[in-house]
Amino acid sequence: MAKISKKNYIINVLAIILVFLLLKFFISNGVISRYYLGIIIFICINIVLATSLNLATGFLGQLALGHAGFMAIGAYVSAITAISLKGTGLPNTVMLLISLLLAGIFAGVIGIAIGIPALRLKGDYLGIITLGFGEVIRVFINNIKMTGGAQGLTGIPRISNIDNVFWITVVVVTILYTLTNSRHGRAIISIREDEIAAEAVGIQTTKYKVMGFAIAAFFAGIGGGMYAHYIAFLDPNTFNFMRSVEILVIVVLGGMGSLTGSVIAAIVLTILPEALRDFANYRLLIYSGLLVIMMIFRPQGLFGTTEFSMSGFLYRLRHNQLFSSRKNLEEGD
Amino acid sequence: MPLLETKGLGMRFGGLKAVDNFEISVDEHELVGLIGPNGAGKTTIFNMLTGVYLPTEGDITLDGLSIVGKKPYQIVGMGAARTFQNIRLFKDLKVIDNIKIAYHNEMKYTTIEGIFRSKRYWAEEEKAQQESLDFLKIFDMQAYADTYAKNLPYGKQRKLEIARALATRPRILLLDEPAAGMNPHETKELMETIHFIKDKFDIAILLIEHDMSLVMGICERIVVVDYGKIIAKGKPDEIKNNPDVIRVYLGE
Numbered sequence: 001m002a003k004i005s006k007k008n009y010i011i012n013v014l015a016i017i018l019v020f021l022l023l024k025f026f027i028s029n030g031v032i033s034r035y036y037l038g039i040i041i042f043i044c045i046n047i048v049l050a051t052s053l054n055l056a057t058g059f060l061g062q063l064a065l066g067h068a069g070f071m072a073i074g075a076y077v078s079a080i081t082a083i084s085l086k087g088t089g090l091p092n093t094v095m096l097l098i099s100l101l102l103a104g105i106f107a108g109v110i111g112i113a114i115g116i117p118a119l120r121l122k123g124d125y126l127g128i129i130t131l132g133f134g135e136v137i138r139v140f141i142n143n144i145k146m147t148g149g150a151q152g153l154t155g156i157p158r159i160s161n162i163d164n165v166f167w168i169t170v171v172v173v174t175i176l177y178t179l180t181n182s183r184h185g186r187a188i189i190s191i192r193e194d195e196i197a198a199e200a201v202g203i204q205t206t207k208y209k210v211m212g213f214a215i216a217a218f219f220a221g222i223g224g225g226m227y228a229h230y231i232a233f234l235d236p237n238t239f240n241f242m243r244s245v246e247i248l249v250i251v252v253l254g255g256m257g258s259l260t261g262s263v264i265a266a267i268v269l270t271i272l273p274e275a276l277r278d279f280a281n282y283r284l285l286i287y288s289g290l291l292v293i294m295m296i297f298r299p300q301g302l303f304g305t306t307e308f309s310m311s312g313f314l315y316r317l318r319h320n321q322l323f324s325s326r327k328n329l330e331e332g333d
Numbered sequence: 334m335p336l337l338e339t340k341g342l343g344m345r346f347g348g349l350k351a352v353d354n355f356e357i358s359v360d361e362h363e364l365v366g367l368i369g370p371n372g373a374g375k376t377t378i379f380n381m382l383t384g385v386y387l388p389t390e391g392d393i394t395l396d397g398l399s400i401v402g403k404k405p406y407q408i409v410g411m412g413a414a415r416t417f418q419n420i421r422l423f424k425d426l427k428v429i430d431n432i433k434i435a436y437h438n439e440m441k442y443t444t445i446e447g448i449f450r451s452k453r454y455w456a457e458e459e460k461a462q463q464e465s466l467d468f469l470k471i472f473d474m475q476a477y478a479d480t481y482a483k484n485l486p487y488g489k490q491r492k493l494e495i496a497r498a499l500a501t502r503p504r505i506l507l508l509d510e511p512a513a514g515m516n517p518h519e520t521k522e523l524m525e526t527i528h529f530i531k532d533k534f535d536i537a538i539l540l541i542e543h544d545m546s547l548v549m550g551i552c553e554r555i556v557v558v559d560y561g562k563i564i565a566k567g568k569p570d571e572i573k574n575n576p577d578v579i580r581v582y583l584g585e
Contacts, residue, residue: 175448182447182454183433183440183461190434193423200383200421201435202409202501211444305425 008311015310016170023162037162039274044169045226046266050250051176051259052219057248058256058305059180060212061192062119063127066134067220067247070107072239073137074221075228076147078103079156082229092159096229100168103225104218110137111217115210134244142236153234160230168226172219177259177307179215188212192257253294255301260308265301336361336396336537337382337413337505343390344377344561351377352561355391357539359505364531364538366552368545368572370581374561375541376418379509382539383415384408396504410438414503416494418510418541424483428474428493431482432465435500465500471533472496472526488519492526499530505537506530512544520544524551549573557581 023040026032032040049071056064078099085095118129141147148154179185187208190198199205228234246269254265272290276283335358342355352374359365369375380386382393384405393400400408423431440457447454469475472492477485482493491511498506511527512520524547531538542548548555549569557565557578565575572578 178448178450179444182444183437183442183458184444184447186430186434187437189426190423193425194421196385197417197421197423198434199405200409200415200417201497202406202438203434204404204406 008309011310011314020166023166027162039270041160041162041165041230043267043270044165045223045230046247046250046270047169047263048172048223048226049220049247050254050262050266051173052216052223053247054251054254054256054259054262055176055180055188055219056213056216057251058258058262059185059192060188060209060216061256062209062213063123064130064213064216065127065241065244065248066114066130066132066137067216068239068241068243069134069137070111070217070220071224071227071243071247072141072236073107073110074100074103074224075234075239076141076153076224077106077221078225079153079228079234080146082157082159083155086157092157093164095157096159096164096225099229100222100225104221107221107224108214108218111214112210115213115217119206119209119213131241131244134239135241138236138239141239147236148234150236152236154232156228156232156234158229158232160226165226165230168222172222173259173263176219180259184208184211189257249291253291253301255303255305257305258301258303258307261301261303264303264308334397335359336363337394337539339382339391339393341391342378342381342388342393344374344381344386345389350561352381352388352558355558355561355563357556357563359537359539361504361537362531362535364527364540364551364553366548366555367539367541367558368543368548368555369558373558375558376509377561378558379415379507379541382507383413409501409503412502412504413507414498414501414505415507416491416498416509416511418513420487420490420494422482422490422494422497424481426482427479428469428482428485429462429465429478431493431497432468432500433461435497436461436465438501468496468500488515488522491515491519491523495526495530499534499536503536505539508538508540508542510541510543512542512547515544520547523547527551 023032027037049067053064053067056062081099081102082095085098114130114133118126118133121129142150180189187198187203188211190203191205191208195205250265250269251262253269254261254263273283273287276286279286337357337359339355339357342352343350344352355378357365357367367375367378377386381388384400384403384407388401395408395411395413398411400411400413403411423434440461442451442453442457466475466478469478474489474492474496477489482490485493495506495508495511508527512523515523527538527540528551530536540548540552552569555567555569555572556563557572557575559581564577564581565572567575
């Protein structure tokens with residue numbers, strides 16, 4: 001098992017480095033303009049937000065509608081930290097990492113505080129209570145001095161760039177992947193599958209529910225921090241309910257319980273509204289139309305609960321099974 | 334000392350007394366059957382024994398320690414595993430992962446070790462994988478290891494649920510109507526499986542069942558309940574001829 005995995009690691013690491021080098025290459029010779037670069041950074045931020053929400057909604061199976069709230073906490077904590085670190089002469093990357101770490105921890109702690117009472121509820125009820133908490137956070141930020149209130153927060157150092165955002169995203173997705181493939185991840189998934197059965201085989205369901213929720217909040221905080229340091233201006237109203245829904249749509253479209261699905265969906269759904277700008281007012285119509293069609297023909301999302309694996313893909317490529325039936329593919333994995 | 338013992342166990346739902354003064358003791362390596370007509374309170378008793386319900390009266394001891402007020406996962410840790418009347422599998426996971434989840438507490442690596450994949454992670458995961466496969470082999474299900482649990486035939490799903498319960502290394506296994514919905518052939522296979530696991534894993538089994546042929550065929554002792562009260566206890570032959578039992582099951 002370990003040996004095969006080592007080979008897979010190398011393939012995946014090489015693939016990621018290749019993507020990064022291609023990105024750098026296209027940026028340096030001007031194929032990717034500043035506008036496109038901005039979209040790529042937003043893709044990365046959305047990947048972090050979507051994969052983290054996927055942990056709570058897809059893997060843990062708890063409908064959470066307050067993700068923008070955790071993102072907001074992360075964004076503000078990170079921004080305020082960076083502002084206060086501004087004259088200390090720290091290199092930008094170190095400053096970013098400290099801010100993001102604090103942002104994640106803060107969001108995670110709030111996630112635990114909200115999760116303990118909220119996770120006693122299930123389904124729609126949990127959805128409503130998380131929605132409520134998300135709004136509470138936004139309204140709270142809107143009304144305190146430290147955050148600049150409704151006027152917004154300015155003067156945030158603009159220290160997110162394609163290099164650090166790209167690699168932070170890679171690290172976040174990797175951590176979520178290894179987490180979901182460990183015994184703790186299996187415990188989290190078992191709660192989605194059947195909470196009563198999970199407890200009957202010795203899983204501490206309450207602990208793992210709160211843990212899954214808190215880790216999701218932690219990474220949402222980091223996503224928020226990345227956003228703050230790219231936009232360099234924060235307005236509380238960007239973290240409203242619609243933001244949470246946007247992230248949820250990415251998760252549902254990619255497939256609940258598939259990290260690679262969330263990555264692909266984040267890419268598609270960040271590019272799509274931009275690509276549709278030519279259609280002006282019909283943009284949202286087309287966007288929602290595509291989502292409806294998607295849900296009719298592939299309700300489980302692009303990837304369902306399965307992961308895209310590089311080694312599996314290469315295996316299929318070698319054996320000419322790229323488009324053969326699912327059953328054969330599973331044997332290949 | 335009996336392995337599992339209840340004293341004056343009672344459960345009241347509002348004004349309804351579902352279980353009253355229920356006393357049972359199961360010794361190590363014993364196979365005891367719990368039977369009774371529909372609504373007699375059998376599953377309520379099971380839910381109290383496994384920590385799903387908190388009994389309103391009485392005490393339950395497992396190996397001398399009281400388990401009243403303990404959470405289901407704690408009771409599993411103390412050595413009592415169960416299956417459910419309506420099979421509860423992790424349906425969208427592979428058969429092998431169903432077993433591996435039951436190995437959760439057997440593994441000790443921390444979350445951080447799991448994320449960064451320490452040596453211990455690999456060692457313990459490897460061991461869990463191997464042991465889960467061995468487990469499936471015992472139940473002759475190794476061919477299904479990579480099948481999704483929901484795609485198994487009914488009899489095999491039941492078998493997997495029992496295997497998953499056994500993977501938690503219990504000292505007593507509580508089976509809630511394992512033959513429900515099975516045809517005679519599957520029931521016969523199940524009887525053999527139950528016999529087999531009792532000897533192989535050297536554990537005690539408490540079985541709730543409707544299927545008389547199954548209960549009479551394999552149980553060493555039988556307890557009959559009706560309206561939450563024990564109406565008869567004894568060996569299968571004694572139960573078969575007990576006038577109270579005949580009255581309850583067949584009417585007067």
